[in-house]
Amino acid sequence: MKNLLQFFLLFCCSAISGLSISAQQLTNAKKADSVLSLMTLEEKIGQMNQYNDDWLATGPVTIDTDKASQVRKGQVGSLLNCLGTQRVRKWQEIAMQSRLKIPLLFGQDVIHGFITTFPIPLAEACSWDLDAIELSARIAANEASASGINWTFAPMVDIARDPRWGRVMEGAGEDTYLGSKIAFARVKGFQGKKIGNLDAVMACAKHFAGYGAAVGGRDYNSVDMSYRQLWEVYLPPFKATVDAGVATFMNAFNDLNGIPATGNQYLQRDILKGKWGFNGFVVSDWGSIGEMINHGNVGNEYEAAKAAVTAGCDMDMESRNYKNNLATLVADKKVPLNLIDDAVKRILQKKFELGLFDDPYRFCNADREQAALNNPEHARIARQVAAKSIVLLKNNGRLLPLSKETRTIAFIGPLVKPLKQNKGFWDVEVPGVDSNFIVSQWEGLVNKVGKQTALLYAKGCDIEGNDRSGFAEAVSVARQSDVVVVSIGERRDMSGEAKSRSNISIPGVQEELVKELLATGKPVVVLINAGRPLVFNYIADNAPAILYTWWLGSEAGNAIADVLFGDYNPSAKLVMSFPHSVGQVPIYYNHFNTGRPATSDSNHNYNSSYNDLSIYPKYEFGYGLSYTDFEYSNLRFSSNTMKQGDQITVSVTVKNTGKYGGEEIVQLYIRDLVASVVRPVNELKDFKKLALKAGESRELNFVIDREKLSFFSPDPLDGTQMNWIAEPGDFDIMVGASSKDIRLKGRISLLY
Numbered sequence: 001m002k003n004l005l006q007f008f009l010l011f012c013c014s015a016i017s018g019l020s021i022s023a024q025q026l027t028n029a030k031k032a033d034s035v036l037s038l039m040t041l042e043e044k045i046g047q048m049n050q051y052n053d054d055w056l057a058t059g060p061v062t063i064d065t066d067k068a069s070q071v072r073k074g075q076v077g078s079l080l081n082c083l084g085t086q087r088v089r090k091w092q093e094i095a096m097q098s099r100l101k102i103p104l105l106f107g108q109d110v111i112h113g114f115i116t117t118f119p120i121p122l123a124e125a126c127s128w129d130l131d132a133i134e135l136s137a138r139i140a141a142n143e144a145s146a147s148g149i150n151w152t153f154a155p156m157v158d159i160a161r162d163p164r165w166g167r168v169m170e171g172a173g174e175d176t177y178l179g180s181k182i183a184f185a186r187v188k189g190f191q192g193k194k195i196g197n198l199d200a201v202m203a204c205a206k207h208f209a210g211y212g213a214a215v216g217g218r219d220y221n222s223v224d225m226s227y228r229q230l231w232e233v234y235l236p237p238f239k240a241t242v243d244a245g246v247a248t249f250m251n252a253f254n255d256l257n258g259i260p261a262t263g264n265q266y267l268q269r270d271i272l273k274g275k276w277g278f279n280g281f282v283v284s285d286w287g288s289i290g291e292m293i294n295h296g297n298v299g300n301e302y303e304a305a306k307a308a309v310t311a312g313c314d315m316d317m318e319s320r321n322y323k324n325n326l327a328t329l330v331a332d333k334k335v336p337l338n339l340i341d342d343a344v345k346r347i348l349q350k351k352f353e354l355g356l357f358d359d360p361y362r363f364c365n366a367d368r369e370q371a372a373l374n375n376p377e378h379a380r381i382a383r384q385v386a387a388k389s390i391v392l393l394k395n396n397g398r399l400l401p402l403s404k405e406t407r408t409i410a411f412i413g414p415l416v417k418p419l420k421q422n423k424g425f426w427d428v429e430v431p432g433v434d435s436n437f438i439v440s441q442w443e444g445l446v447n448k449v450g451k452q453t454a455l456l457y458a459k460g461c462d463i464e465g466n467d468r469s470g471f472a473e474a475v476s477v478a479r480q481s482d483v484v485v486v487s488i489g490e491r492r493d494m495s496g497e498a499k500s501r502s503n504i505s506i507p508g509v510q511e512e513l514v515k516e517l518l519a520t521g522k523p524v525v526v527l528i529n530a531g532r533p534l535v536f537n538y539i540a541d542n543a544p545a546i547l548y549t550w551w552l553g554s555e556a557g558n559a560i561a562d563v564l565f566g567d568y569n570p571s572a573k574l575v576m577s578f579p580h581s582v583g584q585v586p587i588y589y590n591h592f593n594t595g596r597p598a599t600s601d602s603n604h605n606y607n608s609s610y611n612d613l614s615i616y617p618k619y620e621f622g623y624g625l626s627y628t629d630f631e632y633s634n635l636r637f638s639s640n641t642m643k644q645g646d647q648i649t650v651s652v653t654v655k656n657t658g659k660y661g662g663e664e665i666v667q668l669y670i671r672d673l674v675a676s677v678v679r680p681v682n683e684l685k686d687f688k689k690l691a692l693k694a695g696e697s698r699e700l701n702f703v704i705d706r707e708k709l710s711f712f713s714p715d716p717l718d719g720t721q722m723n724w725i726a727e728p729g730d731f732d733i734m735v736g737a738s739s740k741d742i743r744l745k746g747r748i749s750l751l752y
């Protein structure tokens with residue numbers, strides 16, 4: 001044992017000093033085993049313990065005055081919210097004073113960029129541009145890793161169908177197919193070519209599982225759902241992250257069918273580590289191990305720690321329940337040592353993969369940090385991604401794009417001049433780094449227009465409150481202009497964690513302001529900034545042009561100006577249905593038909609509808625306009641029938657019939673007409689984003705295979721498990737510009 005210890009210390013020291021040693025040839029698993037064999041139980045439990053650094057919190061804080069001495073004793077495996085190479089280096093130096101010199105992991109919520117802020121994930125998802133999405137995660141990883149971080153708590157891959165839930169801003173919307181593709185792209189982006197590269201961080205798929213289905217959209221609330229819905233709708237994006245090689249998972253605050261996700265064996269051991277063979281580690285959400293007591297599923301911290309570790313939760317974020325209870329649980333023989341060993345081995349393996357045993361300071365190069373956090377290329381890409389995320393909801397009379405020759409433009413509203421609002425909910429501030437490099441919407445317009453254009457400004461009103469005293473000035477400014485652009489919406493922290501809202505209308509008197517501006521008779525373009533689908537019927541019905549600009553990040557102003565003036569032709573399409581009123585929530589496109597389907601708004605007679613509401617959303621999933629028009633024609637199938645192992649190629653021609661070059665997101669939906677369980681009225685099964693010049697047309701092909709015709713069916717031996725099956729029968733194949741705007745339709749059959 002003594003020899004082993006000496007060998008290990010020699011291994012660490014020589015690696016740190018740059019000498020190459022033969023132990024590097026061992027696999028990471030073997031290396032982890034060798035370290036594990038040297039560890040005391042206390043040190044093992046230390047690896048499973050993660051603390052918040054003292055100066056920034058993203059949850060309720062436990063004051064701990066001796067964190068440093070705990071790190072020195074090897075009682076901490078990871079820190080979160082520790083920013084900047086200097087600070088990371090300091091903590092790592094303390095870890096290097098511990099007996100076994102096991103380096104710390106540094107985790108951070110790098111959700112939509114690091115210093116360069118990208119659009120909030122929900123907005124970015126509207127680009128349906130997987131390359132752009134991967135690239136933005138790549139850049140975020142590049143900056144974060146240069147700043148000492150080696151682990152991001154992203155992507156959030158929770159499917160979300162309820163815009164009251166504040167965290168819809170953090171995911172990819174309501175659709176499982178698109179959400180899975182985006183989840184895959186984001187993991188690839190964060191982790192780069194491989195973990196261990198200097199520009200990569202470990203990704204973390206969260207929140208496992210079902211968090212997006214919290215009852216009533218109230219954050220942290222319960223989730224009750226069938227196994228079918230869990231497997232079909234909520235789990236596939238998580239599986240996609242495993243397929244992409246995600247390093248870590250985070251469990252969730254919610255209970256799932258009565259068992260808190262944090263202590264849920266079915267999710268973590270049976271599905272994730274069992275069926276899916278995930279070999280990374282699972283971290284709890286902030287304090288969620290201790291919160292199982294509040295759930296009422298365990299009586300005290302001792303039981304909470306036991307439930308979580310037994311269920312497969314490897315690391316405790318902030319609750320201290322592992323630190324305070326695991327040793328006793330092992331001594332009491334309530335938790336077998338091999339569970340602890342398995343957890344610790346998973347964590348150590350990742351530390352080896354990251355190269356931290358070779359050099360614990362490898363992410364702490366201040367020069368690299370300086371260069372990465374000031375890279376103008378990152379801003380250029382952020383601007384492109386932001387423009388791709390803006391959804392054109394309405395453009396009556398082709399008011400947009402605006403002419404660059406316009407003489408006078410009034411730019412009005414509470415969101416025109418603020419900087420930080422554009423960043424959205426999750427932003428990162430590194431001490432000593434200017435993280436407020438943001439192009440305001442005003443500055444974006446100033447940058448865009450020439451000297452011949454006069455830009456007038458009035459705030460009009462605040463985001464919230466009833467103060468209408470600025471209306472008169474706004475109206476007067478509008479009257480002096482040729483075109484009015486008005487920027488309204490939520491505050492950036494009105495959506496995000498713990499930001500659920502029962503009222504999702506445009507806050508304050510902003511909609512009234514728009515009404516007054518419309519009354520001037522001037523052409524009005526409305527920009528709506530938000531982290532969720534909002535309700536804004538008056539504007540939707542009366543304003544001639546609307547751009548949904550979400551929160552676009554550092555380059556918001558430039559991107560908005562690019563779209564307003566047609567330097568970028570908007571191509572984004574909604575990834576969540578926008579309701580007419582909160583009473584329609586949850587509303588999503590891939591619902592079942594029911595036995596009494598409602599088919600029109602003029603008939604509410606004994607069918608599945610509200611008597612006082614439309615059956616349709618205000619804007620449906622997949623909807624979004626362009627400055628040009630696209631015509632779909634010539635739907636062809638290589639065959640109308642297929643056997644289980646066959647494929648059918650679906651071909652369609654898309655033509656840009658307008659005056660501008662543009663991109664179209666062509667969507668393929670399928671409906672399984674009769675099956676042993678009811679199937680949705682349509683389901684997205686593929687899409688292609690293509691760029692066409694004015695007048696250009698192109699043929700697109702989609703491949704339909706067994707996979708696209710399959711659904712989950714309960715395992716006959718175990719109803720909690722599902723098998724992916726395709727049943728013979730007829731399927732409608734629909735190609736369209738949105739889930740409602742189906743342009744072409746045909747039918748194929750899967751034969752026995």
Ligand code: NOJ
Pocket residue numbers: 058059080109153206285286497
């Ligand atoms: C709680 C959030 O639910 C989770 O997503 C986040 O990563 C942690 N806090 C850490 O900030």
